[in-house]
Amino acid sequence: MTSVAVHPDTEPATPSPRGTSRRYRAVWRWHFYAGLIVAPVLLVLAITGSIYLFKEPFEEWRYQDVRTLAAPVAGAIPLSDQIDAARRARPGTDVMSVIPPAAPDRSTRVIMSGTETGPFAQGVSVYVDPGTGRVLGQIDDSATFMRVVRTVHGELLAGTAGDRIVETAACWALILAATGTYLWWRGPARRRAPRTGRARLRRVHALTGAGAGVVIVFLILSGLPWSGFWGDGLQRVQEKTGSTSPSADSFPNTSTPPALSGDLSQHPDAKVPWSAERLPVPPSGTDPAGGHAGHTATGGVLQQGAITVEQALAAARPVLRGCRPGDCDLKVLLPGGREGVYTVVAEPRRDPAGSRTVHVDQYNGRVLVSYGWPEYGVLAKTVEQGIAIHEGRRFGPANLVVMLGACLALVTLTVTGVWMWWKRRPAGRVGAPARAADRRTTFGVLAIMAVLGLLFPLAGLTMLVALAADGLLLRRVPRLRRAFG
Structure with missing residues (x-):
C-alpha cells in the first residue's frame, strides 16, 4: 500500500505482544x-498510465482524417509509389518504416525520420491514400499528446535521469506494498470499525491497498522491463539463462550488420518485439545484378537490384498466415545499407503469442530468418504477456478496466496516505514514526529490506542513502532530530 503513515503519538496501539509492536514500529x-x-512520482505514474491505456481509441478518433478514407479503395497503387509520394512530401528525409493499410478504407503510414535521434527516436508519419498516392497529412509522432503522456510516464520529461527516478519509485512502491500489507494485517485498520473521520480515511487507505495490491504489484513488475537499468539487467539475465527470444545459433546467419534496423528495432511505432530487440540480423546476399554498386540506402532508396517492398511482403506472407487483418498489424522496415534486410513484423493487438518476425533478403527475396512465439524462452514469453496485460490489451475491455482500476487505486492510496499524514502531523514537525528501540527488531526488518534491495538495485542504493542520512544527519543534528523524530 503506497501511503505515508500517521504520527505514532496519535495512532491507536496495536493489540500485539511487545516484540511485535516494536517490529510494527520499524516497518x-x-x-x-x-x-x-515516492508519493509524487507514483501519483504522476498512476495518472499518466490511466490516460495512456486509451492511446489506441484516442488516436483513432484524433487522427481519423488521415487514417481513415472516405471510401474503400478498390485497387491500390504499388507501395513503392506510395513511399515515393511520402518522400516527395518530405524531401531529403530518410524513410524508417512502412505500415501497409490493414483494411480497404485505411491509409498507408510511411514513417520518416524526424528531429529526434537515438533509441526510441520518434519520426514523422506521412499518411498516403493507397488508391491515388495523394498525401493525406503528416503527424509529428514526437509531438502528439499521447507521446507526451508516454514520455512523462516513462522518464518525467527528464531523459535518463527521469528514467532512473521512475524506476527507483517503482521499486520503492514494491517495498510500500510489502510493508503496507504487514501494517494492515497487524494494525487496527483491519480489526476495528472506524468511528471518526480520520479512522475512516485510514480504513479506506488500508482496504484499497489490500484489495488492489496484487494488481498494483503486477503493474509495477510488468512495467520494469521498460526501465533503463533493471530492464537492461533483465535482458542480460535472459541471454545468460537461454530464456530469451530465439537463439541466434538456431539460424544459419549470425552476423550483425551495422544498420541492424538500428534505431528501428527500438522505435515505438515500428519495432520488433521487446524480447527480440537484441537478436542479430542476418545480412542480405550479393546483389544478383552484379556487386553492390549503385544507390545508397539513405532515404529509403533501395540498392541497385533490390526487390520491391511488395515482393518482400509477398515473400514473407506465407509465414505470416496467422496475422489476420484487424487483429494484427504488419510493419515493414526497409533495408539499411548494402547488407541490410527487409524486416517484416507481425504484431498482434492482443495475444503476443501470434507475433512473428521475418527477415527477407533484399536482393533475392529469400526468407533468411522467421521466428515467433514457439522459439521464445519462458522468461521472454512471460515478459511479453506481462507487457500486453500492462497495456490493457491482452483480454480486451475487461483487461483495460482492471488496469484502469489499479491506476485509480494507486491514486487513492497516494492521496489518502498524504492526507492522513497532513491531518495528523504535529505543528512544525514531519511526524515520522518513532524508531524501534530494540536493535534486533531493526536488524530483522533491515535483512528483509536488504533482500529487496538486491533484487532491485536502485532501491537498494537509495536505501543505503536513507540509512546514511538517518544515522549521520537525522540523529546527530538536533533540529533535524526534532523535525523528523
Whole structure:
C-alpha cells in the first residue's frame, strides 16, 4: 500500500505482544519514509498510465482524417509509389518504416525520420491514400499528446535521469506494498470499525491497498522491463539463462550488420518485439545484378537490384498466415545499407503469442530468418504477456478496466496516505514514526529490506542513502532530530 503513515503519538496501539509492536514500529517507519519520498512520482505514474491505456481509441478518433478514407479503395497503387509520394512530401528525409493499410478504407503510414535521434527516436508519419498516392497529412509522432503522456510516464520529461527516478519509485512502491500489507494485517485498520473521520480515511487507505495490491504489484513488475537499468539487467539475465527470444545459433546467419534496423528495432511505432530487440540480423546476399554498386540506402532508396517492398511482403506472407487483418498489424522496415534486410513484423493487438518476425533478403527475396512465439524462452514469453496485460490489451475491455482500476487505486492510496499524514502531523514537525528501540527488531526488518534491495538495485542504493542520512544527519543534528523524530 503506497501511503505515508500517521504520527505514532496519535495512532491507536496495536493489540500485539511487545516484540511485535516494536517490529510494527520499524516497518511503519520504512513505510512512512518510502511513501513520503515516492508519493509524487507514483501519483504522476498512476495518472499518466490511466490516460495512456486509451492511446489506441484516442488516436483513432484524433487522427481519423488521415487514417481513415472516405471510401474503400478498390485497387491500390504499388507501395513503392506510395513511399515515393511520402518522400516527395518530405524531401531529403530518410524513410524508417512502412505500415501497409490493414483494411480497404485505411491509409498507408510511411514513417520518416524526424528531429529526434537515438533509441526510441520518434519520426514523422506521412499518411498516403493507397488508391491515388495523394498525401493525406503528416503527424509529428514526437509531438502528439499521447507521446507526451508516454514520455512523462516513462522518464518525467527528464531523459535518463527521469528514467532512473521512475524506476527507483517503482521499486520503492514494491517495498510500500510489502510493508503496507504487514501494517494492515497487524494494525487496527483491519480489526476495528472506524468511528471518526480520520479512522475512516485510514480504513479506506488500508482496504484499497489490500484489495488492489496484487494488481498494483503486477503493474509495477510488468512495467520494469521498460526501465533503463533493471530492464537492461533483465535482458542480460535472459541471454545468460537461454530464456530469451530465439537463439541466434538456431539460424544459419549470425552476423550483425551495422544498420541492424538500428534505431528501428527500438522505435515505438515500428519495432520488433521487446524480447527480440537484441537478436542479430542476418545480412542480405550479393546483389544478383552484379556487386553492390549503385544507390545508397539513405532515404529509403533501395540498392541497385533490390526487390520491391511488395515482393518482400509477398515473400514473407506465407509465414505470416496467422496475422489476420484487424487483429494484427504488419510493419515493414526497409533495408539499411548494402547488407541490410527487409524486416517484416507481425504484431498482434492482443495475444503476443501470434507475433512473428521475418527477415527477407533484399536482393533475392529469400526468407533468411522467421521466428515467433514457439522459439521464445519462458522468461521472454512471460515478459511479453506481462507487457500486453500492462497495456490493457491482452483480454480486451475487461483487461483495460482492471488496469484502469489499479491506476485509480494507486491514486487513492497516494492521496489518502498524504492526507492522513497532513491531518495528523504535529505543528512544525514531519511526524515520522518513532524508531524501534530494540536493535534486533531493526536488524530483522533491515535483512528483509536488504533482500529487496538486491533484487532491485536502485532501491537498494537509495536505501543505503536513507540509512546514511538517518544515522549521520537525522540523529546527530538536533533540529533535524526534532523535525523528523
